[in-house]
Amino acid sequence: MILVCGIPSETSIVRLAQALEQLGASWFMLNQRRVSQSAIEIGVSAAAELEGTLEHDGRSLALNEITGVYLRFMDDRFLPEVRDEPLQSHTRAHSRAFHDLVPQWAEVARARVINRYSAMGSNYSKPYQLQLISQQGFSVPETLVTNDPERVLSFRAEHGRVIYKSVSSERSIVSELDDEALSRLHRIRWCPVQFQAYVEGDDVRVHTIGERAFATRIRTAATDYRYARRQTGAEAEFEPFDLGAELADRCVALGASLGLDMAGIDLRVSPEGEAYCLEVNPSPVYSYYEAQTGQPMAIAVAEYLMGRGETLTGRTAARTQYQNSTKAAVPDSLTVR
Amino acid sequence: MWLIVCSSVDHSALWMHERLQARARAPAALLLVEGLADVRIRWRHAVGRSGTSVTLRLPDGNEVSSAELRGVVNRLVTAPLVLLDAVEPEDRDYATNELTAFTASWLHALAPTVINAPTPHGLVGRWRLPLEWRVLGRRSGLRTPDLHLTCTAPGDVLSESDQPSTTLLAIDGHVFDQRASSSVQRAVARFSAMAETRVLGLRFEGEDPSANGWSLLDATPYPDLTLAGDAGVEALEQALTG
CATH class of the missing domain: 3.30.1490.20 (ATP-grasp fold, A domain)
Structure with a gap:
């Protein structure tokens, strides 16, 4: 069973839902706007390492049945159902606790998760993340x-x-x-x-999904292509881009090293062909790029969550660093997904 | 040279600094977070083709440079946020995030060995919630008390804080307690590796963990460094030496 968490009308989720239907997947939408009709129980006991149930919209799901999770909650404080509630209201407290517990469970669940919150932290400090990127053999500005x-x-x-x-x-x-x-x-x-x-060249956004990589080239004269119209008066142009096998493999390895089952890697490819990595987005809105180019990323996300292909996120950068520094063998028991 | 980065009220880190100095295996300097809250400090932190570097030029003219440091004992729980006292209220959250993010980066780059290394989930090492500690404990082979969490009654864990417990220091997967059997030591080694944290405080049930079957409640990346006495100092020296 695949669990999709977030707002059903959000574009990334709409596309993923269509892909899961197309592939005949068994999946479940956890609509966070119906948080008042949701509950989660999690247990750790002598009998079971991790167990529990998720109740949502009248359905009950055993947590141990969930093998894939797409975790894209918006900040629950701003949900229309919550934002106007008094600070001490039961609705607000219930929502907060629910939105705390689902990611806590996902953190340790034996499932494929796009993405665990712990892995989404590396870009909270860009120069810190740049050091991790550099350690993976990428040129950085x-x-x-x-x-x-x-x-x-x-x-x-x-x-x-x-x-x-x-x-x-x-x-x-x-x-x-x-x-x-x-x-x-x-x-x-x-x-x-x-x-x-400043690195001259074209922006290339690479979405890694498990062991697959989709590269999109963005052509614009703007310093920041997200604001191309504001900065240059013209929209940026998007097109599929061939990374080549070696660079594609390095991108996949980079995402995995950061613990990201799915990553949005921002490259700048110089006129000489050297790829600089600017940063890695741990919560990429792949649908924006898919809509521009037709690259089949939603299908790839769905297939990954269904267990197809390899999962490579066993070794996070911190884990590699720990292992290198202590010469200790790091058990894989946390990473079996 | 080794450097201990801590707060002036972190007595166990100050004690560790004194012990490292007394044992004199390497020069050990001290950098207090309170001293970092000074706009006269000139920061230079570079990342690029030639690697990473950090240099702080202090108001007295001295420099702290990554080029001269072999190991760092990192005990920074927060960035020097006093610096932001003059920041307008509407900019304070942004400035706090910026300063914390900068602190994580320069700490990471300060020496080849930083213990504990900063993480996105804690400058002093990764903080985890009780559920994670318990599951990690189970997966490493330690006993853990049952835990039941619901979004309607989040009180289970809080009620445990009143129970008697014992915190032990673990460095690089070795827990300092003579009562720990080899199987407990192996489980702690697995636990530390899965937690990816070199210095941990492990909190066990009861005043005598061995009498309670070494039942792990939780752990912290910010333990009292005096807990193991000189055996802990020696282990930290070895960790810093790599």
């Missing part, structure tokens, strides 16, 4: 995080075109360090800011 304006000026003199963006996963518009931005440079003394050498 030259990056400086500093609160020293003079150091920034030296960095710009060395690299020419420089962009700046947030250090954390707070969404920010990637912007170029131009003369106007330089006039505000003294403000960085209060909190270090991330600067990067």
